[in-house]
Amino acid sequence: MLEVTEVEIKKRLAFDNPWWKSGATDSRIAEWPRRAYFPGFMRLLTEVSVNRAIVLMGPRRVGKTVMLTQAIQNLIDGGTKPDHIFYVSVDTPTYTGIALERLLTWFMEIHGHKRGDRLFVFFDEIQYHPDWERHLKSLVDSFPAMRFVASGSAAAALKLRSTESGAGRFTDSLLPPLNFAEFLRFRNVDGELVVLENGRPSILNLTGLNEAFVDYINFGGFPEAVLDPRVREQMDRYVANDIVDKVLLRDIPSLYGIQDSQELKRFFTVLAYNTGSEVTLEALSQASGVAKNTLRKYLDYLEAAFLIHRLHRLDQNAQRFKRVTHFKVYLTNPSIRSALFGPVVADDPAMGRLTETAVFSQLAQSALAQGLFYARWKDGEVDIVSRGTWGKRPVTAVEIKWSDRAVTRPREELTGLLSFCARLGLTNAWVYTRTTQTQLNVDGVALAFNPVSMFCYMAAVRGIEEPLRDLLDPRTMQPLGS
DSSP: OOOOOHHHHHHHHHHHOTHHHHSSOOHHHHTSOOOTTHHHHHHHHHOOSSOOEEEEEOOTTSSHHHHHHHHHHHHHHTTOOGGGEEEEETTOGGGTTOOHHHHHHHHHHHHTOOTTSOOEEEEETGGGSTTHHHHHHHHHHHOTTSEEEEEESOHHHHHHHHHHHOTTTEEEEEOOSOOHHHHHHHTTOHHHHEEEETTEEEESOHHHHHHHHHHHHHHTTOHHHHHOHHHHTTHIIIIIIIIIIHIIIIIHHHHHTOSOHHHHHHHHHHHHHTTTEEEEHHHHHHHHOOOHHHHHHHHHHHHHTTSEEEEEEEOTTSOBOSSOOEEEEEESSTHHHHHHHOOOOTTOTTHHHHHHHHHHHHHTTSGGGGGEEEEEETTEEEEEEEOTTSOSSOOEEEEEOSSSHHHHOHHHHTHHHHHHHHHHTOOEEEEEESSOOEEEEETTEEEEEEEHHHHHHHHHHHSSSSOGGGTEETTTTEETTO
């Protein structure tokens, strides 16, 4: 049987690195808008004083390969010689079974590089290489002058293994779905709808901002869907088949040895439809037909893969339950639900839960997410309770609404919130509504009302390059100094 020769593999390497000959990357990709995380990624990449590989994690189709390509072009534009940059997509069939060390050696042989040369090496989709973390760590140790970047979509394995095996050698970098601020910028409407003035958002066109917010829920998490109308018209095929199926039917099963991938898909479909709802393992088991012990594993896998985010429950005293039986599940990207079950309109019954999901898709990208819960008891609920990192007493209580009824009927619509505040002696609370921006004092509680689309924008723009907790006052979830 014929085998792929070294000559043919080197030809393929040259094909995958066209800048060796042309001096530039694909101009179409280079012209795409940069993700807001790009400057921070470039700072990591060009920081040569620390001998670490960058592990770029994130869901499928959020722009990781595009960002790598743009980083390569940025290096070239900054004076790095094109033949000092090496890119390999590890899942390319030609490279199956070839060690990372061997691929690097061939690259160095092609161009006559020496071990101490400053080279930039990119391994895309690295999770498909067996024991990638051990091999990458060895390369980092053996070639300290080189900068290594690994990226992949199966974030569960990347997160787990980079933490366990790359201690001191890997720096994790997360590229999440587009947040709301990026979405507006990609559509070139941010300056028309909302702007930041002295660190605070100022709405220029609330109707337009809310329309854009609904669009964001329907297709806004994926850069290609934002930029290409053909993708938006086929979100069911683009997301449900190309993204969800590959993750649920291939990536996660292959990484964790799951035998019944269709069972995993059915379970995820149930979660996606109920995003923003409180669930129990018992109810999920009945709805999906999956055993509870298996469900626990599936939840861990899906959360590690950045597909869902779990929010844990507090009681009316803001205390955690000793036995976790109830929790909320949010998609990390609300447009996945729309792709699976169809787009929504502004007055769709699902908009309330999708609005909550959109809020958490911003907050889950920040360090603040670690201190967030929801409260629920026999006759009341609060959507968000922030306990911060300073103790057990709640810092703030927040309600998320896609209506304005709470402004005209606060005692009826905000019963749980007001009861919670009274029980814990809270004198301030925040309510995010569809269109209203005002303040009311109800039963001794100062309620600040603001449009939820504005809050999503604020949370997104504040959480991109610095932890959200450093820019929002954790007591009020408002900009510091306001």
